[in-house]
Amino acid sequence: MSLPTKKKSGTAKSKWAKLYWAVPAALVALLLVVLLAKWITGLAGVKDFLAAYPGHSELPEGTPAGFPAWLAWQHFLNGFFLLLIIRSGWQVRTQTRPAAYWTRNNKGMIRTRNAPTKISLALWFHLVLDALWILNGIVFAVLIFATGQWVRIVPTSWDVFPNALSAALQYASLNWPTENGWVNYNALQLLTYFITVFVAAPLAFVTGLRMSSAWPKNAKALNKAYPIEAARAVHFPVMIYFVAFIVVHVFLVLATGALRNLNHMYGGSDDVSWVGFGIFAASVAVMVAAWFLARPLFLSPIASLMGKVSSR
Known part of the structure; x- marks a missing residue:
């Protein structure tokens, strides 16, 4: 009985050891990226490039x-x-062993x-949430095209690519591009939002x-x-993409003027006020509550309205 226990314990220690070394390795890699970006952006040719392409494309009139x-x-x-x-x-x-099962009526x-x-x-x-997410996405697509908001997340000129490279260099060198999300996203944000809405989301759906x-x-x-x-x-890497997008998105919202950014979206x-932050905090509380309530004890009564819930 002791041998399997020791083996399992050794495996767990090995995983923790890898994680232990992964953190400082990631920090060293980030430091090298910042130093490299600072060196590159200091070159004369790159300075001219950054001046010609400040990091955002001009939006169409209207x-x-x-x-x-x-x-x-x-x-x-x-x-x-x-x-x-x-x-x-x-x-x-x-x-490995579900706590409960569901069979459709x-x-x-x-x-x-x-x-x-x-x-x-x-x-x-998972499937019910997928259906609600897709329905919400359809409503979103209809509204952005009906109101003209689509122009803000769909590239309309080829200079979005050099501007995105410029914005990436500015982020990497910690000399972050000027934020004015109320009027216009920078090119890297625009491309990221475009990929998320029109590439990653459809891929998640079809897979x-x-x-x-x-x-x-x-x-x-x-x-x-x-x-x-x-x-x-494809499905699992798309999920990883969404996780990475959420982490980076939330970090940049909070790091590039949290009160103003949150007021843009929620206020x-x-x-620059606390209105948006208050609404954001309430929405986070709702998400955290839903995370902990998403258990068989609370899901079973809802699922039983659409089918039969059983323990095996």
Whole structure:
């Protein structure tokens, strides 16, 4: 009995040792990046490049400024759903024995010839969140194109690429580009938001759909053209991208003028006040509460409204 315990303990110590060395290694790497960027931005040719491309593209005439109230709600709902999607997705990926299972009621609008597949309660929660997130995304897409807000996150000129490189060099050298998100994002932000909304989100949807029980299993030609292994190979890295995006996004919001940035998104103004911070703090409290309430004890009554919940 002692040998497996020692082996397990040794494995755990090995993992902690790797993490122990990873932290200082990451700090040294960041320091080298900063020093390299400072050296590069000090070169005469690079100085001329930074002067020609300050880090942001000019927006088309008539582009709306500021953030409407609906965008604040969209931002909160997107963050809320995405946080729980990541939590439930990681649980589905790592759990060995689900605490509960869910089986869809095979009646009403959704009725199939074959019996519904029994899935874990965590997977049910993940799929429900996916559906709500997609619905929120559709509403977001409709509204940004209807109000002209799309211009702020979709490149409209080729100079966005040299400007993005300029912004990256400025960030890396700690001489951060001037922030004026109320009117115009810098080019690196614009490209990141574009990739997140129009590339990463659709990839999460199409790969998640392929992996779900809703996908037709008997469609041989379709399954051969789009194998589930390809979807799995993309779905997890997309989740990692979203985690990295959230971490960097929140860090930059707080590090580049927290009160003003939070007022942009939550307070609906370009003022420097505590209004936006207060609303942001309340939204974080809601997310934290949802994180801890997303357990079988609280999910089972809700899931039972849509199907049968069982322990095995």
